Amino acid sequence: MMNVKTMHTPEVQELLEKVAGFNNSDGNERVKTILHRVMHDVFQIIEDLDITQDELWTAVYYINQLGANGEAALLAPGLGIDKYLDIRSDEADKQAGLYGGTPRTIEGPLYVAGSPKSEGFARMDDGTDTESEVMLLTGQVTDQDGNPIRNAVVDIWHANSMGAYSYFDKSQSEYNLRRRIETDENGRYTARSIIPAGYGCPPEGSTQHLLNQLGRHGNRPAHIHFFISKPGYKHLTTQINLAGDEYTYDDFAFATLEELVIEAQRIEDPAKADALGLEGPFTQVEFDIQLLSTEKSELHVRHSRLRALEGEQA
Ligand code: DHB
Ligand code: FE
Numbered sequence: 034m035m036n037v038k039t040m041h042t043p044e045v046q047e048l049l050e051k052v053a054g055f056n057n058s059d060g061n062e063r064v065k066t067i068l069h070r071v072m073h074d075v076f077q078i079i080e081d082l083d084i085t086q087d088e089l090w091t092a093v094y095y096i097n098q099l100g101a102n103g104e105a106a107l108l109a110p111g112l113g114i115d116k117y118l119d120i121r122s123d124e125a126d127k128q129a130g131l132y133g134g135t136p137r138t139i140e141g142p143l144y145v146a147g148s149p150k151s152e153g154f155a156r157m158d159d160g161t162d163t164e165s166e167v168m169l170l171t172g173q174v175t176d177q178d179g180n181p182i183r184n185a186v187v188d189i190w191h192a193n194s195m196g197a198y199s200y201f202d203k204s205q206s207e208y209n210l211r212r213r214i215e216t217d218e219n220g221r222y223t224a225r226s227i228i229p230a231g232y233g234c235p236p237e238g239s240t241q242h243l244l245n246q247l248g249r250h251g252n253r254p255a256h257i258h259f260f261i262s263k264p265g266y267k268h269l270t271t272q273i274n275l276a277g278d279e280y281t282y283d284d285f286a287f288a289t290l291e292e293l294v295i296e297a298q299r300i301e302d303p304a305k306a307d308a309l310g311l312e313g314p315f316t317q318v319e320f321d322i323q324l325l326s327t328e329k330s331e332l333h334v335r336h337s338r339l340r341a342l343e344g345e346q347a
Contacts (some may be wrong), residue, residue, distance in 0.1 A: 034083055035083050037080070037083075038080060039080065040076060040077055040080050045076065049069060049072055049073055049076065050069070052068070052069070052072050053065045053066075053068045053069035053072065054068075055069065095239065095242075095243070098239050099239040099240075102235075102238050102239050104235075104238050104239045104240050106142035107142055107234060107238070107240045108239065108240045108243065109142070110139055110141060110142070110285075110286035110287070110288070111234070111240055111243075111244060111249075111251065111285050111286060113287055115139035115140070115141070115286065115287075115288075116139060116286070116287035116288070119137055119138060119139060122137065123136075123137070126267075131267060131325055131327060131332075132325075133177055133323070133325060134177060134267070134269070134323040134324055134325040135261075135269060135271060135292070135293075135321075135322045135323050135324070136271065136290050136292055136293065137269060137270050137271050138270070138271050138272055138288045138289075138290055138293060139270075139272070139286060139287070139288045140258070140260075140270045140335075140338075141258060141272075141286065141288070143190070143198045143200075143201055143258075144190060144258065144260075144340050144341065145190070145198075145199070145200045145208070145211055145340070145341040145342050146340050146341065146342045146343035146344070146345070147208075147342050147343075147345065148188065148190070148208045148211035148212050148213050149208055149211075149212055149213065150186075150212075150213040150214075150215065151212065151213075151214055151215070152214070152215045152217065153214065153215070153216070153217040153221065153222065153223065154214065154222075154223045154224070154225075155212040155213075155214045155223075155224050155225075156212075156224070156225045156226070157189065157191075157209075157210050157211070157212045157224050157225065157226035157227075158193075158209060158210055158225075158226050158227045159205075159206045159209045161206070162193045162194050162227055164194035164195075165193070165194035165227035165228045165229070165230065166227065166228045166314075166315065166316050167225065167226075167227060167228075167311055167313075167315040167316070168224075168225070168226045168227055168228045168229075168297075168315065168316050168317075168318055169223065169224075169225060169300075169309065169315055169316070169317045169318070170189070170223070170224040170225075170226060170257065170317075170318045170320065171221065171222065171223040171224070171317070171318075171319055171320075172221070172222060172319055172320040172321045172322060173216075173219065173220045173221050173222075173321045173322070174187065174216045174220045174221075174222065174261060174263075174321075174322045174323075174324060175220055175321070175322070175323050175324070176266070176323070176324060176325075176326055177323060177324075177325055177326070179323075180220075181216070181218075181219050181220025181221075182216060182220045182263055182266065182324060183216055183217065183218050183219070183220055184215050184216060184263060185215070185216045185220065185261055185262065185263035185266070185324070186213050186214075186215055186260075186261070186262050186263065187213070187214045187215075187216060187222040187259060187260075187261050187322075188212075188213045188259065188260040188261070188262075189211070189212055189213075189214065189224060189257060189258065189259055190210060190211040190257075190258045191210050191226070191229040191256065191257040191258060192210065192229040192230060192231075192232050192255075193205065193209070193210060193227065193229065193230070194227065194228075194229075194230050195230060196229070196230040196231055196232040196233055197232075198210070198232075199211060200341055200342075201341075210226060210227075210229070212224060225309070228255065228275070228297070228316055229255050229256065229257060229275075230255055231252055231253055231254050231255045231256075231278055231279075231280055232252070232253040232256070233251055233252045233253070234251030234252075234285070236251075244285065249285060250280075250283075250285060251285050252279075252280045252283075252284075252285055253280060253284050253285060253286055253288070254274045254275065254278035254279070254280040254281040254283075254284055254289070255274070255275040255278050256272050256273060256274045256275065256284075256288070257272060257273050257275075257318070257320075258271075258272045259271050259272060259273070259320075259322070260335055261322050261324060262333065262334065262335070263324065263333075264330075264333050265326055265327075265328075265333070266324040266325060266326050266327065266333065267324060267325045267326075267327045267332045267333070268332060268333055268334050268335050269322065269324060270335060271293060271322075272288055272293065273293050273294070273295045273318070273320050274288070274289050274293060274294050274295070275294075275295060275297055275318070276294050276295060276296045276297070277296075277297075281294055282294075295318055295319070295320055297316045297317065297318045298316065298317045298318075298319075299314060299315075299316050299317075300314060300315055300316070300317050301314045
């Protein structure tokens with residue numbers, strides 16, 4: 034049907050308008066505008082690529098399965114959507130003169146709000162995961178002139194030695210590997226935790242199913258997520274990738290940035306371990322964070338999206 038061109042006909046154009054509710058005065062204008070455009074483009078794709086019945090219904094039932102698996106927000110980063118929104122936000126910041134500081138990178142779908150809060154230091158792991166090495170994660174939060182920022186909230190989350198996140202992985206304890214640390218008077222935060230393993234999409238899931246069709250893997254390097262905020266400063270959503278992982282520069286979610294690749298340091302000195310109350314060698318990960326000051330209070334907080342337990346706890 035490659036020569037079948039009907040998009041330009043009044044019949045199809047009128048169909049699209051009715052689909053989007055243009056012929057009624059109810060509903061939501063913004064939704065109508067977006068839906069009209071989306072369906073127009075879907076129809077256009079069907080015409081241009083001569084999508085078959087078989088392909089179309091495969092896609093429809095794929096969406097059913099994706100939703101049933103709860104994977105829509107997992108697939109999005111794999112399709113570059115989160116990265117694209119970052120690119121747009123970076124460009125908007127540039128136009129507003131808000132550049133510099135530690136770069137943003139994607140949040141991902143696995144944040145859980147309301148993790149335990151402490152000042153200066155937190156232990157993040159519950160002690161049950163003995164597969165991974167002890168990680169000492171530490172750094173300083175400063176402004177663009179290098180002045181320490183005290184009482185900034187550093188909200189950290191990462192996976193366990195299996196690449197799995199608490200809350201989503203029900204075998205882990207509540208808020209395991211999730212903590213909020215307020216920086217001390219020197220702007221410093223320190224966490225004792227375990228080195229996370231890289232994350233892989235569920236191998237039998239809908240995301241991996243589509244990635245397979247693209248000849249792509251569904252792996253992320255070992256990484257640690259951060260929200261850093263303090264009133265008066267631009268909220269920062271970022272993450273660090275650990276250097277030396279097979280996927281450090283081959284992240285299926287496109288979150289890697291050169292400035293956010295951290296070389297972890299193995300500390301063998303027993304005296305240093307002893308000073309921290311640790312039995313043996315550990316791995317130190319240092320991540321300093323520079324925030325940008327801004328008066329715009331809407332930039333002081335993270336953008337809204339559906340997040341686990343958000344709005345349920347302080
Ligand atoms: C996905 C998983 C992550 O841990 C992450 O940080 C980003 C994306 C995902 O499954 O899509
Ligand atoms: Fe992650």
